[in-house]
Amino acid sequence: MGAESVAPKSVRFPKGEDGWTRAQANRLLRVVEDMFHRVDIDALVQGFTEDCVFRFAEQPERRGRQALREFFALRLARQKNYRLKKTLLALDGNVLANVWEGTWEDRDTGKEMAGRGIEVWRMRDGMIAEWDAAFNVWREGGPRTSPIM
Numbered sequence: 125m126g127a128e129s130v131a132p133k134s135v136r137f138p139k140g141e142d143g144w145t146r147a148q149a150n151r152l153l154r155v156v157e158d159m160f161h162r163v164d165i166d167a168l169v170q171g172f173t174e175d176c177v178f179r180f181a182e183q184p185e186r187r188g189r190q191a192l193r194e195f196f197a198l199r200l201a202r203q204k205n206y207r208l209k210k211t212l213l214a215l216d217g218n219v220l221a222n223v224w225e226g227t228w229e230d231r232d233t234g235k236e237m238a239g240r241g242i243e244v245w246r247m248r249d250g251m252i253a254e255w256d257a258a259f260n261v262w263r264e265g266g267p268r269t270s271p272i273m
Contacts, residue, residue: 137250143217144247153210153222160208160226165196173248178255181241203228203237218247227264236264 137152138144144152159167169189172178178192179185186195200206206228214221221244230237241259245252 141218149212149215149220157208163200169193173251173253180257181259202231220245238264
């Protein structure tokens, strides 16, 4: 997700910890959606700094691209036909907050699932350096309560 790898020539992502514009942030969200739709784990991982820190839902804090690769591989292996929509909620300098909603078929149960999350990204050099996320999941069409996974 670094500036040169994902943005078309007309969109440049900030360097260092410079502030982002709404247009840049929205472009990044569209790029990330596409990566998830293609199940492109390599591209997703490259969108994070090598020393990234991530905290996802109830998972313990983890660090680095290898831990991130393992996380994405496990998560996406279970989500067949994952469809995602991200919406920018807030932007403060190099900190982006968004809400995302997704649907998928659970690989193990065959059930149609849906989920909603909120995440905050602290950006550096056009990549995510810190990722904090809360996420809830439920059966699609069912009550919006999170079953024990």
